[in-house]
Amino acid sequence: MKNAHEEGGSASPATGADARFTTISGRPIAPVYRPQDVAGLDYARDLGDPGRFPYTRGIHQTMYRGKVWTMRQFAGYGTAAQTNARFKYLLEHGGGGLSVAFDLPTLMGRDPDHPLSLGEVGKCGVSVSSLQDMETLFHGIPLDRVTTSMTINSPAPMLLAFYILVGEKEGLGPEDLAGTVQADILKEFIAQKEYIYPPRPSMRLVVDMIRYCTERMPKWNTISISGYHIREAGATAAQELAFTLRDGIEYVQWCVDAGLDVDSFAPRLSFFFNSHSDFFEEIAKFRAARRIWARTMRDRFGAKSPRSWMLRFHTQTAGVSLTAQQPYNNVVRTTLQALAGVLGGTQSLHTNSLDEALALPTEEAVTIALRTQQIIAHESGVANAADPLGGSWLVEKLTNEIEAEAVEYFRKIDAMGGMVSAVERGFPQREIQESAVRFQQAVERKEKVVVGVNEYVMEEKPHPILYIDGTVAEEQVARVRALRASRDRARVAQALEDLKATARGTGNIMAPILDASRAYATIGEMCDALRGVFGEYQEQPVF
């Protein structure tokens, strides 16, 4: 019999398997799957009907027949006024919810006039440095009729406070507001690196926010536990799943340790996954995620409420898979990835735009991305039945394998004393780095084909892109300086002192942040106050 080498394949150094027949994560795939591959599978125990424990097949009985997923396109650039216009455009064209992208100074808790903000203001997202900018950002948008997701982590308590205060000006209470702040600090240490304070005080801020929302904001998703960035940093599908769910376990454990009843807050936790290019592996990952979480919440934490057992998630197609070469090919990649998210039972979805390997997307590109979801929802027919791939021997086998791999990572991380300790010793960071290097090597050896990059390359004309000029920075710097000059200085100073005092003690951080925000303290000022108390984190990079 000829082996794979003689047929021109090459063996994967990791698994010894023919690299042509492995997933993008390096998982070997058999030529065909049969009933005996999933012989131990018990329908009631391991799958269950949609809407039934362990929710492998979906969290709702009717899935998308009841309501299709929320088409939630992440957007933000330039000034608050520019992004406000983009939001209104998306809402008018059938987007169901808002999702705010902030610029790097905002994400890192720096005002636009800080030296490290050089060149970054309004570039990767919208610049919001105070309640004043937030008022502009949501001007004319009724906050009781939209849901808003804010991708913000270290300064999440400040942005949440701004949102609550904008609602207050519209005559709404915190209880009327629906949406999410990402506030997942662990994945910042692991992957995206937008941390400010060290891990332990950062965790305290998260717990304070969860407590505040649990008591005051029943419609708010307190935290969006994110695998997206872990995957983008180079993790495999199973690593994305394992580290994300283990982060979730860490948050639950810290909240329980802080005295919160698990069923009081767990129903408002949500997740955020990447949908990458390997179609069946991704679908299996989403299914495994629900099964693992349901069992973990019931058996590890003793949660009694079915709503605590259900893993709800947002999906974004894989930014890292987009190519700068032949950008229209990205529409096809995104379609396949979006389809995997839908077949995996996502609650909401962001589809990337075709030009995002080049720049922030143009309006035309954003529209095609939204239309991609609408075509899947309304034309393809895939939304008619729940979990259409349930019972596929391949998909069930992959679901089992990915679950087993994740559970093995849980065991290792538990043995290290939990995820905070694992992060402090750089364990997930190193695992991800190794996977990133392996994938890059596979692409350079052409074991993994990337169309238009290492195969099927051609000459092409430059693609038109959205270009953000430097005037945004000047405008924002002038605006924040004018704001500082016009405020009640004594009130701001007192509010910042109160914030430091609370940070040094054990009180909930939300109250002094709301007070300081009301006095128009800036993000930079509030984060500096906390830097003074908590210190700043410096990682030991590994490569």
Next chain:
Amino acid sequence: MAEATHRRVRVVIAKPGLDGHDRGAKVVARALRDAGMEVIYTGLRQSPEQIVAAATQEDADVIGLSILSGAHLPICRRVMELLQERGMRSVRVLVGGIIPRQDIPELERLGVAGVFLPGASTADVVRTIREGAGPRF
């Protein structure tokens, strides 16, 4: 063969600005090290001043900047100014990341020796460094 008798190429890989997306910087750092170069990775959020100071201290031949946030023009302008001020003209600066093609002429005018766009292979980076290597390597 040259490795034993000549000094190895010294490369400072840096992430300037506020962005934390370091996958590319670290994969390139690893590839250069695997290719036999001496690689110093500065870690995240380095100001142009810190990067040039690191290059001075490490006696670097090459500075590799990874920038994905759109801040490449002001950052590169500042790095090149500092290198000129300190008379470090022999240090070659390479930039990788999300760089619009229309900005490449300006980067070249500033004195950047190579720009690597998404999809570039680490082999290209290694080759560029080796081909540009003068007698001091």
